[in-house]
Amino acid sequence: MQPATPYTTWPPTTATSAGGYTSLESQLSDSSKSAENDGMTSSTSQVTRLVSENAVIAFGRRGCCMCHVVKQLLLGLGVNPTIFFVDEEDEGAIIDELSKIAGVLEGDGNGKVQFPAVFVGGKLFGGLERVVATHITGELVPMLREARALWL
Amino acid sequence: MHSTTTQYVASRRMGLYEPMHPIGMWGDFKGNGCPNASASTILQVETNLDNQSEDTSHGTLGTPSKYDQEASKPVDKVLRRLAQNREAARKSRLRKKAYVQQLENSRLRLVQLEQELDRARQQGLYAAGGLDISQLTCSGALNSGSAAFEVEYGRWVEEQNRQVNELRNALHSHMSEEELRLLVDGGINHYFDLFRMKETAAKADVFYLMSGMWKTCVERLFLWIGGFRPSDLLKILSQHIQPLSDEQVLNVYHLTHACQQAEDALSQGMDKLHQFLAESVCRAQLREVNYPQMEAAIENLEALERFVKQADHLRQATLQQMSGILTIRQSARGLLAMGEYFERLRTLSSLWTKRNSEPA
Numbered sequence: 001m002q003p004a005t006p007y008t009t010w011p012p013t014t015a016t017s018a019g020g021y022t023s024l025e026s027q028l029s030d031s032s033k034s035a036e037n038d039g040m041t042s043s044t045s046q047v048t049r050l051v052s053e054n055a056v057i058a059f060g061r062r063g064c065c066m067c068h069v070v071k072q073l074l075l076g077l078g079v080n081p082t083i084f085f086v087d088e089e090d091e092g093a094i095i096d097e098l099s100k101i102a103g104v105l106e107g108d109g110n111g112k113v114q115f116p117a118v119f120v121g122g123k124l125f126g127g128l129e130r131v132v133a134t135h136i137t138g139e140l141v142p143m144l145r146e147a148r149a150l151w152l
Numbered sequence: 153m154h155s156t157t158t159q160y161v162a163s164r165r166m167g168l169y170e171p172m173h174p175i176g177m178w179g180d181f182k183g184n185g186c187p188n189a190s191a192s193t194i195l196q197v198e199t200n201l202d203n204q205s206e207d208t209s210h211g212t213l214g215t216p217s218k219y220d221q222e223a224s225k226p227v228d229k230v231l232r233r234l235a236q237n238r239e240a241a242r243k244s245r246l247r248k249k250a251y252v253q254q255l256e257n258s259r260l261r262l263v264q265l266e267q268e269l270d271r272a273r274q275q276g277l278y279a280a281g282g283l284d285i286s287q288l289t290c291s292g293a294l295n296s297g298s299a300a301f302e303v304e305y306g307r308w309v310e311e312q313n314r315q316v317n318e319l320r321n322a323l324h325s326h327m328s329e330e331e332l333r334l335l336v337d338g339g340i341n342h343y344f345d346l347f348r349m350k351e352t353a354a355k356a357d358v359f360y361l362m363s364g365m366w367k368t369c370v371e372r373l374f375l376w377i378g379g380f381r382p383s384d385l386l387k388i389l390s391q392h393i394q395p396l397s398d399e400q401v402l403n404v405y406h407l408t409h410a411c412q413q414a415e416d417a418l419s420q421g422m423d424k425l426h427q428f429l430a431e432s433v434c435r436a437q438l439r440e441v442n443y444p445q446m447e448a449a450i451e452n453l454e455a456l457e458r459f460v461k462q463a464d465h466l467r468q469a470t471l472q473q474m475s476g477i478l479t480i481r482q483s484a485r486g487l488l489a490m491g492e493y494f495e496r497l498r499t500l501s502s503l504w505t506k507r508n509s510e511p512a
Contacts, residue, residue: 063428063448065455069421069462076413129465132414136469138406 047097050084051119055149057082059098060116061091066128067116073131077141079149086115098124121147267299271306297356298366304349305366308342309498315339316491319484333480339487340475347464350378354460358453361460368501371494377418377463382411382470385490389474392489393482403477411470418463425459428452 050057056074060067062085074081086094098113102124118125120143125131134140144150315338322335353361364372374380386408396404432448475483 063451065421065425065428065452066458066462068424069417072420073414073417076417128462132462132466133469135410135414136407136466136473138410 047094048101051101052122054082055147056120057084058116058118059084059086061086064115070116070118070128070131079144271302295357297353298360301349301353302366308346312342312491313495315342316488316495319488323484323488329480332484336480336483336487340471343471344468347468350464351461354457358456358460362456368498370497370501377422378460379463379467381415382467383415385470386411388489388493389486392485393478400477407473414466422459425452425455
């Protein structure tokens with residue numbers, strides 16, 4: 001049985017730390033979270049920065065249980081994943097932004113990034129299915145190490 | 153000068169009383185008598201017309217021309233007959249429509265019954281193999297998608313049993329590796345077939361799939377997100393694939409570990425889903441259940457389909473990885489072990505059911 005993980009929001013950090021996880025609110029009103037933010041930047045331009053600054057970051061809808069699965073799996077591996085919860089109104093814009101980063105063609109309905117979306121080392125890694133598949137084959141951990149998400 | 157209100161028309165000459173069809177009414181009959189081209193019947197608009205002279209009242213007949221005085225008599229009959237025909241035709245069309253509707257419903261019902269019969273027949277074949285009797289009565293297959301899946305699954309189990317027998321014979325007969333490889337690949341693909349079937353069934357009715365009512369009762373005991381636990385699978389396999397090389401031991405260990413982690417993550421996701429669902433149902437005001445308030449809850453329910461898909465994907469990935477680690481012969485032994493294990497669960501189910509249904 002795992003102890004319940006408290007849903008506290010920590011000031012976002014880029015360094016990996018033992019235990020806990022960092023979660024960012026897409027609404028930037030809270031100044032305690034502005035370590036990375038200038039406070040006035042929009043959430044979409046933030047996205048690009050987050051992807052490049054975090055070894056592992058997952059984007060998902062609030063209250064999405066799939067996102068929770070990704071988080072738990074990565075935590076279990078010793079990774080400290082940053083989770084970015086996307087608000088419904090920002091969803092479209094953020095998906096477009098992520099698709100651009102991922103190099104996915106815009107306007108292509110099938111190619112667009114879907115939630116939960118995991119980025120490793122600044123590049124789009126995939127969804128839950130890919131995370132599980134690569135973990136089973138044993139490819140995931142080496143990839144995470146390469147992206148400096150794991151230190152062992 | 154025509155109005156289209158319905159009025160009762162009395163024909164003093166004919167002594168008829170009938171409802172006026174909205175064809176035309178004479179408002180003005182003062183001898184001007186605009187010719188009424190359409191069917192005109194004998195009109196009497198107001199009772200004070202009674203005081204009119206015969207001639208004038210004839211003038212109200214709608215056709216001013218004198219020669220129609222005689223013709224108006226049969227015309228009147230004709231018009232009445234035509235009206236009655238129209239009415240009869242309309243009623244007949246309505247009856248026909250109702251009849252066709254009834255036929256359609258009966259047809260659908262017939263298809264449903266045929267499917268049920270098919271299913272019951274299939275299940276009758278496995279009386280010894282162990283399909284739960286309770287499945288015959290309340291499988292919970294509420295829609296045709298689930299019913300179709302049950303039928304398909306019945307066939308799948310049949311094929312599974314056949315393959316297991318084939319594997320058993322093959323291993324005892326010391327078949328060549330190439331031939332054995334065919335059987336192994338077939339066996340693994342058979343499981344993949346099941347996962348595909350389940351994906352379709354999940355779209356039709358995810359709750360039916362997750363209820364496990366399509367499985368036997370003992371199998372249902374071990375249910376995890378609509379199927380068997382991947383970690384259970386590995387436990388079964390590991391007992392029958394000895395001896396393993398050192399490298400294999402390491403690989404199997406890593407696979408077991410990774411599989412357990414993924415399984416735990418999915419379990420926790422499901423717990424979270426329960427939590428979210430409970431919360432959103434609590435928040436919704438149930439006095440008037442409306443869609444917007446239940447939307448959050450509905451989204452959670454829709455997530456179930458994805459969970460089943462991910463769980464099946466984990467099962468498939470685990471099987472695939474295992475088959476990559478093992479030799480052909482080891483894989484064959486593993487598949488046989490798995491097949492026999494599930495077969496025994498089904499047999500146990502049927503034994504239990506028989507035991508329960510027997511008089512004390």
